[in-house]
Amino acid sequence: xxxxxxxxxxxxxxxxxxxxxxxxxxxxxxxxxxxxxxxxxxxxxxxxxxxxxxxxxxxxxxxxxxxxxxxxxxxxxxxxxxxxxxxxxxxxxxxxxxxxxxxxxxxxxxxxxxxxxxxxxxxxxxxxxxxxxxxxxxxxxxxxxxxxxxxxxxxxxxxxxxxxxxxxxxxxxxxxxxxxxxxxxxxxxxxxxxxxxxxxxxxxxxxxxxxxxxxxxxxxxxxxxxxxxxxxxxxxxxxxxxxxxxxxxxx
Amino acid sequence: xxxxxxxxxxxxxxxxxxxxxxxxxxxxxxxxxxxxxxxxxxxxxxxxxxxxxxxxxxxxxxxxxxxxxxxxxxxxxxxxxxxxxxxxxxxxxxxxxxxxxxxxxxxxxxxxxxxxxxxxxxxxxxxxxxxxxxxxxxxxxxxxxxxxxxxxxxxxxxxxxxxxxxxxxxxxxxxxxxxxxxxxxxxxxxxxxxxxxxxxxxxxxxxxxxxxxxxxxxxxxxxxxxxxxxxxxxxxxxxxxxxxxxxxxxx
DNA sequence: CGCTTACTTGAGTCTGGTCAAACGGGGTGG
DNA sequence: CCACCCCGTTTGACCAGACTCAAGTAAGCG
Numbered sequence: 004x005x006x007x008x009x010x011x012x013x014x015x016x017x018x019x020x021x022x023x024x025x026x027x028x029x030x031x032x033x034x035x036x037x038x039x040x041x042x043x044x045x046x047x048x049x050x051x052x053x054x055x056x057x058x059x060x061x062x063x064x065x066x067x068x069x070x071x072x073x074x075x076x077x078x079x080x081x082x083x084x085x086x087x088x089x090x091x092x093x094x095x096x097x098x099x100x101x102x103x104x105x106x107x108x109x110x111x112x113x114x115x116x117x118x119x120x121x122x123x124x125x126x127x128x129x130x131x132x133x134x135x136x137x138x139x140x141x142x143x144x145x146x147x148x149x150x151x152x153x154x155x156x157x158x159x160x161x162x163x164x165x166x167x168x169x170x171x172x173x174x175x176x177x178x179x180x181x182x183x184x185x186x187x188x189x190x191x192x193x194x195x196x197x198x199x200x201x202x203x204x205x206x207x208x209x210x211x212x213x214x215x216x217x218x219x220x221x222x223x224x225x226x227x228x229x230x231x232x233x234x235x236x237x238x239x240x241x242x243x244x245x246x247x248x249x250x251x252x253x254x
Numbered sequence: 255x256x257x258x259x260x261x262x263x264x265x266x267x268x269x270x271x272x273x274x275x276x277x278x279x280x281x282x283x284x285x286x287x288x289x290x291x292x293x294x295x296x297x298x299x300x301x302x303x304x305x306x307x308x309x310x311x312x313x314x315x316x317x318x319x320x321x322x323x324x325x326x327x328x329x330x331x332x333x334x335x336x337x338x339x340x341x342x343x344x345x346x347x348x349x350x351x352x353x354x355x356x357x358x359x360x361x362x363x364x365x366x367x368x369x370x371x372x373x374x375x376x377x378x379x380x381x382x383x384x385x386x387x388x389x390x391x392x393x394x395x396x397x398x399x400x401x402x403x404x405x406x407x408x409x410x411x412x413x414x415x416x417x418x419x420x421x422x423x424x425x426x427x428x429x430x431x432x433x434x435x436x437x438x439x440x441x442x443x444x445x446x447x448x449x450x451x452x453x454x455x456x457x458x459x460x461x462x463x464x465x466x467x468x469x470x471x472x473x474x475x476x477x478x479x480x481x482x483x484x485x486x487x488x489x490x491x492x493x494x495x496x497x498x499x500x501x502x503x504x505x
Numbered sequence: 506c507g508c509t510t511a512c513t514t515g516a517g518t519c520t521g522g523t524c525a526a527a528c529g530g531g532g533t534g535g
Numbered sequence: 536c537c538a539c540c541c542c543g544t545t546t547g548a549c550c551a552g553a554c555t556c557a558a559g560t561a562a563g564c565g
Contacts, residue, residue, distance in 0.1 A: 075403075208554070242331060
């Protein structure tokens with residue numbers, strides 16, 4: 004059975020939130036900061052492989068990822084798994100579960116994650132008293148929808164090679180905006196099985212496709228480290244257009 | 255070139271909104287009704303095939319569909335098209351475009367559609383003064399995200415037969431909740447090409463798959479009319495679980 | 506050192522794609 | 536009224552991208 008993540012005492016005060024220094028995130032005012040500070044009830048450390056939110060459950064919490072990598076996914080009865088998106092620092096997790104009766108997807112940690120914990124009960128206070136923050140939450144939901152649109156286009160219409168290229172550029176760009184890259188290199192705690200389950204490909208075919216891209220001098224993928232050897236060519240192959248992640252809100 | 259839909263003078267007052275009678279939609283209070291009534295600036299009639307919102311544009315409007323069928327989609331440079339979702343009465347359209355700098359997908363009418371027109375400029379007023387409505391908008395965004403999650407799971411993990419079965423059940427259920435079905439029958443203004451572009455299949459294979467399902471006595475599909483001959487068997491094939499669309503908000 | 510997990514590679518198969526042609530109904534203009 | 540055309544659907548033949556099965560390698564860890 005999957006291990007479950009564990010809540011721990013709060014450490015970072017919101018005023019010193021590690022996300023605050025990244026320029027992709029918008030800053031917020033004193034009043035909002037004070038509220039979020041009270042809204043936050045603790046921190047969660049999730050070890051790799053632990054389930055943060057489970058499909059079918061009705062979690063009492065909402066989270067904002069502070070560090071580490073995770074992913075959202077859905078399962079079919081027979082075990083087929085579709086990875087829906089990665090969860091990166093600044094991502095708000097569990098909104099669906101807070102608005103609907105239960106979670107329709109699960110969230111699992113890929114690397115050790117640190118998350119901010121909020122009470123779902125108090126979500127309504129945000130809408131009532133902090134319209135700016137409510138707006139931000141809606142913005143984040145719309146943004147996630149955009150990513151899903153892109154992802155669906157990718158899986159539905161592109162060839163295996165294009166799909167892999169697109170996904171790698173997507174992951175790299177999101178990591179880059181959070182300062183997780185060094186030059187053309189990122190460490191992505193994905194196995195090839197994760198890539199396969201994200202793209203709707205088999206593990207074997209994913210492996211062959213990655214190796215083909217590597218042999219053609221577009222990428223290098225070793226020990227979960229991705230290097231974009233020829234970003235231009237890769238972008239052309241994938242039909243990639245840069246993301247604009249500036250001024251992203253977070254809660 | 256695609257024809258563009260045309261705005262026309264307002265006809266239905268919000269108090270007599272045709273959606274109001276459908277029990278899947280939640281009712282709202284006097285004060286909200288008044289506001290929405292002022293928020294609404296007119297109505298749009300879109301003929302089949304017209305573009306309501308175009309990718310890359312920065313529309314000044316937001317819409318709520320009142321009647322008819324439409325669909326959201328994205329295109330690749332070479333013309334490959336991915337249909338992201340259908341637009342049905344009660345669906346809120348254009349939120350992404352209102353929050354972000356531009357639309358990342360297009361919306362086209364399948365049948366003649368009637369839409370409520372709102373000014374995007376005034377979206378902020380909702381968040382500032384009508385937190386209940388703001389909450390509803392967020393709910394709708396989260397709901398759309400859920401549909402996309404399901405759709406991605408479908409396209410990424412299921413076989414052609416399962417995909418088709420799932421899509422037909424999805425379309426039927428959503429239509430059913432809006433009173434658009436008669437018994438086990440719905441008229442869906444989709445061509446087989448639309449189904450193919452929704453599921454990431456070729457037209458030919460979609461046709462063969464539909465016929466195979468028909469010959470097996472699960473469905474009937476003629477002149478854009480779908481009949482669920484054996485809904486139970488179809489659901490089993492698709493791994494379908496019923497939607498709960500009750501108490502859905504709308505603006 | 507043995508076990509486990511992830512990655513690789515080969516061989517054979519099949520689901521689903523492509524190309525091409527034909528069918529059928531509805532609309533239109535001569 | 537008929538011929539033609541257009542659009543959507545259908546069918547056949549062939550092809551290939553991606554899958555499955557299977558076995559082997561490499562790296563990390565207790």
